[in-house]
Amino acid sequence: MSERERDDHSGTETTGHEWDGIKELDTPLPRWWLWVFYGSILWAIVYWVLMPAWPGVSGYTKGVLGMSDRADVVRELDGLKAHRQAGEAKLRTASLQQIEADPDLQAYAMQVGQSVFGDNCATCHGAGGGGGKGYPNLRDDVWLWGGSLDEIRHTLEVGVRSGHAQAKGETVMPAFGRDQMLTDAQIADMTEYVVALSRRKANQAAVTRAAQTYADQCAACHGPAGAGDPARGVPNLTDAEWLYGSDRASISEQIWNGRNGVMPSWQARFSPETIKALAVYVHANAGGDAEPAQAAAKEGVVAVATAK
Amino acid sequence: MTVIIDNTKKTAAGDGRGPVSAAEKARAKGDAKGGLYKPREPIYPKLVHGQWRRIKWALLILTLAIYYITPWIRWERPGALPDQAVLVDFTGRRFYFFWIQLWPQEVYFITGLLVMAALSLFLVTALFGRLWCGYACPQTVWTDLYIYVERLFEGDRNARMRLAAAPMSFDKFWRKGGKHLVWLGVAFGTGGAWIFYFHDAPTLIRDFWIGRAPMTAYVSCAVLTATTYVFAGHMREQVCTYMCPWPRIQGAMLDDHSLQVTYRADRGEPRGPHKKGQPWEGRGDCIDCNACVVACPMGIDIRNGPQLECINCGLCIDACDEIMVKVGRPKALIAYDTDAAVAARSCGQKPKHEYVRPRTAYYAVALVLVSGIMLWGFLNRSVLDIHALRDRNPTFVRLHDGSIRNAYTLKVANRGFEPVPAEIRFSGVPGAQLRTPGEPPQDIVKVVLPPNEVRAVRVFVTIPADSATDSSLPAAFDVRTPEAGARAKTVFLTGAPKSP
Numbered sequence: 036m037s038e039r040e041r042d043d044h045s046g047t048e049t050t051g052h053e054w055d056g057i058k059e060l061d062t063p064l065p066r067w068w069l070w071v072f073y074g075s076i077l078w079a080i081v082y083w084v085l086m087p088a089w090p091g092v093s094g095y096t097k098g099v100l101g102m103s104d105r106a107d108v109v110r111e112l113d114g115l116k117a118h119r120q121a122g123e124a125k126l127r128t129a130s131l132q133q134i135e136a137d138p139d140l141q142a143y144a145m146q147v148g149q150s151v152f153g154d155n156c157a158t159c160h161g162a163g164g165g166g167g168k169g170y171p172n173l174r175d176d177v178w179l180w181g182g183s184l185d186e187i188r189h190t191l192e193v194g195v196r197s198g199h200a201q202a203k204g205e206t207v208m209p210a211f212g213r214d215q216m217l218t219d220a221q222i223a224d225m226t227e228y229v230v231a232l233s234r235r236k237a238n239q240a241a242v243t244r245a246a247q248t249y250a251d252q253c254a255a256c257h258g259p260a261g262a263g264d265p266a267r268g269v270p271n272l273t274d275a276e277w278l279y280g281s282d283r284a285s286i287s288e289q290i291w292n293g294r295n296g297v298m299p300s301w302q303a304r305f306s307p308e309t310i311k312a313l314a315v316y317v318h319a320n321a322g323g324d325a326e327p328a329q330a331a332a333k334e335g336v337v338a339v340a341t342a343k
Numbered sequence: 344m345t346v347i348i349d350n351t352k353k354t355a356a357g358d359g360r361g362p363v364s365a366a367e368k369a370r371a372k373g374d375a376k377g378g379l380y381k382p383r384e385p386i387y388p389k390l391v392h393g394q395w396r397r398i399k400w401a402l403l404i405l406t407l408a409i410y411y412i413t414p415w416i417r418w419e420r421p422g423a424l425p426d427q428a429v430l431v432d433f434t435g436r437r438f439y440f441f442w443i444q445l446w447p448q449e450v451y452f453i454t455g456l457l458v459m460a461a462l463s464l465f466l467v468t469a470l471f472g473r474l475w476c477g478y479a480c481p482q483t484v485w486t487d488l489y490i491y492v493e494r495l496f497e498g499d500r501n502a503r504m505r506l507a508a509a510p511m512s513f514d515k516f517w518r519k520g521g522k523h524l525v526w527l528g529v530a531f532g533t534g535g536a537w538i539f540y541f542h543d544a545p546t547l548i549r550d551f552w553i554g555r556a557p558m559t560a561y562v563s564c565a566v567l568t569a570t571t572y573v574f575a576g577h578m579r580e581q582v583c584t585y586m587c588p589w590p591r592i593q594g595a596m597l598d599d600h601s602l603q604v605t606y607r608a609d610r611g612e613p614r615g616p617h618k619k620g621q622p623w624e625g626r627g628d629c630i631d632c633n634a635c636v637v638a639c640p641m642g643i644d645i646r647n648g649p650q651l652e653c654i655n656c657g658l659c660i661d662a663c664d665e666i667m668v669k670v671g672r673p674k675a676l677i678a679y680d681t682d683a684a685v686a687a688r689s690c691g692q693k694p695k696h697e698y699v700r701p702r703t704a705y706y707a708v709a710l711v712l713v714s715g716i717m718l719w720g721f722l723n724r725s726v727l728d729i730h731a732l733r734d735r736n737p738t739f740v741r742l743h744d745g746s747i748r749n750a751y752t753l754k755v756a757n758r759g760f761e762p763v764p765a766e767i768r769f770s771g772v773p774g775a776q777l778r779t780p781g782e783p784p785q786d787i788v789k790v791v792l793p794p795n796e797v798r799a800v801r802v803f804v805t806i807p808a809d810s811a812t813d814s815s816l817p818a819a820f821d822v823r824t825p826e827a828g829a830r831a832k833t834v835f836l837t838g839a840p841k842s843p
Contacts, residue, residue, distance in 0.1 A: 135781070163736025174740040175748070275745035275808075322748070322803050323780025 122147075126308040131184040134315050135323070141315060148316020151309055155301070164320050168280055169296060173317050177276040179268040182321060188314040194300030195268070202300060206256055206267045212291025221248055226287040232261040232272045233281070383581060385507065386642035388490060389500035389634075393661025402478050403487055411532075414539035418442075421760040424795070431541050444795075446758060448728070455717040462713060466706035468596040470698060471679070472603035476589065477656035482582050485533070485575035486640065489526055496522040500637055526576045527568070534567030580641045583654060590651050597649075600697045604655050605680040606635075606646040609689040614646075617670065628672045635659035635677055645677060727765070727792075728756040729822045731833040738836045745808035747837050753800040755822055757792035763824040765792050767800065771818030772835050774810050778803040792824070804835065811837035 039051040042060055050061045064072075082088065086098040097103075122143045126134065134140050153162060159170045166172030171179060180190045180203050196204040211217040217225065227241035228249055250259065256269045263271035270278060278296070279289045301310060418428035418441055425432060430439040438445040438453070445452055467474055476483060496518045497503045509515055538560040539547060550556040551564075574582050583590060597603065611629035629646070636644045638659050641652045645659045663677040684694030734750040742748055757763060767788040769775050776784040780801055792798050802820075810816075816835040821828060 161736065163734065165737030165740070172737070172740065174737055174750075175742050177743045271743070274743035275741055276743050319780055319801075320750075322750075322778060 123308050126311050131188060131311060131314060131318075134311065135184065135318070141319070144312040144315040145319060147309060147312035148314075151305065151313050152316055155304075156313075159298075164317065168285075169278060169294065171278060171296070172276070174321055175276060176322065176324065177271070177274060178265070179270060179278075181265055182318070182324065184314055184318050187317050188310055190298070191305075191310050191313055192300060192302045195296060195298040197298060197300040199300035199302070204268055204295065204297075206269060207295045208256075208289070208293040210291065210293035211252065213293070217248065217252070217290070221245070222287055222290050225249065225253075225290055226283050229261070229272055229286050229290075230283060233274070384642065386580060386640065387500040387503045387507075387637075388640040388658070389637040389662070390494060391634075391638045391658050391661040391665065393664055395657030396661050399478060399487065399656065399658070403484050406479060406481075406484050407488070411536050414536065414544045422794070424760070425543055427543055429540065430543070433541060444758065446756070448756075449724070452717065452721060455713065455720070458713050459710065459717065462706060462710040465596055466703060466710055468593050469598070469601055469700075469703050469706055472597065472601050473590075473593055473653070473655035476583065476593075476654035477604075480654075482574060482587070483654060483656065485529075485571060486579050488529060489575040489579075490640065492525050492529065493522055496525070523576075526572055530568040530571035530575075531564070533571040534564040534569075537567050538563050580652065583641065584652050594651070596702075598700070598702060599683040599686070600681050600700055602679045602681055603649055604645060604653060604657055604660060604677065605682070605685060606648070606677050607675070607680060607685055607688070608646070608648075609685055611646070611676050619670075623672070628667070628676050630666065630670060632666050634662040634666050638662035649682070725827045725829050726757065726759040727822055727824060727827045727829040728758070729767075729820060729829045729831040730754045731820050731831040733833055733836075739838050741838065742805065746805050747808065747811050747835075748803055748805045749835050751802045751804065751820070751833065753802055753820055753822075753831070754797050755790070755792055755800055756797045757794060757824075760794050762794050763792050763826075765790055765822050765824045767802070768821045768823075769802075769804055769818060770821065772804075772806045772810050772816050774807045775818075775835075776805045778805070806835065806837070811839040812842065813837065814839055814841040 039048050039061070040058075041048055042058075045060060045062075047063075048061045049058045052059055083096070084098065085100045086102050087095055088098060089096045122140075125140055126144060126147075129137070129140060134144050152160075152164070156164070160166050160173050161170070164173035166174075171177075176182065178186070180186060180195065190203060193199045193201045193203060196202055196207075209216060211225075212219065212222050224241040224245035225248060227237040228245035231237035231242045253261075256267065257263055257272055258269075261272035263269040270276075275281075277285070279285050279294060301313075305313070413429050414427065416428035417426050418439070420426055420439075425435070425439065427439065428441050430437075432439065436447050464475055493503065497506050506515055506518060535551075538551075538556075541563075542557070542560065547556055547560060551560060578586075606629075608627075610627060612627040614627050614629035614631045616632075617623075617626075617630040635646070636659075638661070639645065640656065640658065641654060643650050643652045645653065657679065660675070660677045660679070664674040667674050667676055681694070681696065684696065687694040730753070732752045732754065734752070738749075740748045740750075753767065755765065755767070757765075767777070767790065768786070769777055777786065777788050778784045779788050779790075780803075782788075784805070788800065788802055790798065790800055804818075814837060816837065818833055818835045820831045820833065822830075
């Protein structure tokens with residue numbers, strides 16, 4: 036069955052194989068293909084000599100050109116560091132206010148801040164810094180721990196209830212319901228009182244009943260008018276910003292549970308320059324006020340007074 | 344191995360009339376299997392003299408002069424801007440044309456120009472045939488130039504054909520070699536001139552020779568050198584016949600009333616050789632001398648009627664006129680004429696030229712319309728431009744007193760060459776207050792726009808709680824300088840429930 040013959044039509048020999056009467060032409064490879072093939076073999080040999088190629092037991096042939104992707108990466112990273120040197124140096128020496136006043140330096144700080152924020156802060160505060168329930172919105176004008184550049188930097192350095200020696204948040208909100216400090220009825224009345232503090236319609240009888248409890252339990256931190264205390268991170272209850280929600284269910288739940296936010300200290304993780312850049316970034320995104328507005332305490336007094 | 348399936352009858356090639364397959368021709372040329380492609384038959388156009396040839400020489404010099412000289416024209420511009428009249432500045436992202444400066448955002452002017460060019464081409468083609476192909480197309484101009492060089496080295500048609508058939512000798516070698524060298528020189532000059540449109544020409548010409556020019560300059564120059572040499576020197580009419588889509592498109596533009604290079608068959612037929620002194624009665628004026636065929640750079644016989652290959656260059660007109668003068672017959676046996684006129688004359692009627700036809704009217708109206716729109720757009724082009732990018736995360740922010748704030752980054756472009764003070768206003772929401780970082784709230788944001796740049800302005804807009812009547816309020820930013828203004832439409836998002 037293995038008889039080669041010449042095909043009349045094409046003038047090419049057959050392979051000599053036959054399957055059910057079908058014969059296969061032994062068409063020679065195109066010459067250009069062969070040359071490319073031989074060329075590839077030659078190229079492979081040249082490549083083995085020039086480039087890293089053959090694995091060994093404890094290493095590999097390095098090639099005479101000394102190509103190494105790993106070395107390239109290291110070199111590029113070094114280059115990047117050198118490239119950033121100038122900006123880093125400026126960040127190190129300039130004060131936060133100086134950084135913000137210099138458009139170029141601010142732009143650089145914003146770039147650094149944005150990438151660091153995305154990698155570290157966005158998990159809780161959101162990619163745009165918009166926050167969420169229990170996680171402060173960093174874009175508005177309400178700051179538990181102060182919204183000036185230096186205050187933001189300090190908060191970043193020490194964190195909130197982070198275990199850092201100087202951590203903010205020594206004052207904590209008690210869980211009035213869970214720890215049975217107040218009865219459910221008292222919490223219901225207190226909820227109405229807090230609603231009234233923010234100048235919304237509330238049950239007057241409940242507000243009157245809760246007034247004494249507020250003075251006993253809450254006023255020490257939140258103040259007699261509910262204006263809070265920025266120095267201790269105590270939220271203002273008279274404004275439109277509600278960390279744990281503004282509806283009655285959320286307010287009542289917070290009184291019952293007394294949640295207290297936690298933010299890590301970033302001092303150990305970031306260089307001082309990075310923290311500066313981050314502070315500039317957060318400050319600029321919140322509007323860049325030199326002195327962010329804090330809700331006036333008096334408004335709250337008026338509100339509760341009229342509600343009565 | 345490629346197997347050609349050839350269903351044509353295996354007759355000897357060229358045995359007479361009728362279609363002959365490419366495979367058949369290839370076989371006749373000695374390729375026993377028949378090649379895949381039709382082998383090119385070399386064309387040796389004979390030099391002609393006359394009116395159209397003179398026009399072609401003039402246009403060749405004019406178009407080449409425009410191409411080579413334009414990048415060297417200087418034009419004063421303020422500051423560090425390039426002083427080159429025509430420049431496509433990729434690094435600076437600007438296009439300069441004398442007093443006009445276009446930004447990448449304004450590329451629609453270039454698009455409009457191309458649309459206008461296409462419509463002009465339609466109109467001209469419908470009226471006068473393929474004038475572009477015959478006179479102005481770079482392929483035609485450079486091929487003409489290359490044939491001129493070829494003639495300098497190898498002589499006219501007959502000498503070139505003899506040389507091609509002759510065995511290699513010193514004479515043939517230097518003539519052919521010299522020709523290719525000059526061709527390459529011209530090609531290099533072509534590619535070399537191209538790159539000057541993209542960089543400052545005097546700087547680039549120095550940097551080019553000392554190896555400091557950008558890699559793109561060398562690559563562009565090399566590519567254009569190669570294409571010029573190959574297209575104008577070796578491929579010539581094949582580019583028009585096989586590669587260019589225009590000959591196909593133009594079939595749709597032409598009609599019986601389009602002027603084209605036409606062999607007036609009504610006058611020329613029946614053709615035949617004519618001896619001096621023989622009478623002209625009872626025969627056509629065409630003496631079948633083949634002068635039109637040997638002059639044709641496309642290698643066709645115009646007497647076969649309008650053809651895809653014909654580029655309307657008119658060289659056969661000159662060739663025929665020369666002969667007609669010699670034999671004492673009127674000129675213009677081949678002329679720019681219409682099929683309708685030829686048909687009318689064959690019927691003994693007086694030919695009419697209809698220039699205003701529905702087709703030409705459409706093209707003209709479209710051309711006027713597009714040119715008008717582009718001109719209007721260009722004259723009303725503002726030196727200012729503003730775009731509002733609203734922060735999308737978070738979409739809005741509620742402040743301590745319940746007011747709502749949106750943050751925008753405004754991109755304000757000042758296309759002028761002077762810094763100008765500008766005022767930015769916000770409209771659409773009552774009671775809105777603007778703030779830029781570090782400034783107190785205000786109604787108007789004042790900035791100084793740097794010249795020839797896009798300035799990003801960060802603006803916080805705060806509206807009172809009771810202005811938030813819908814989840815999304817239409818709004819706009821207006822920027823005004825003493826001379827100009829621009830507006831960017833945007834929305835203000837409030838987080839309020841969507842109004843029904």
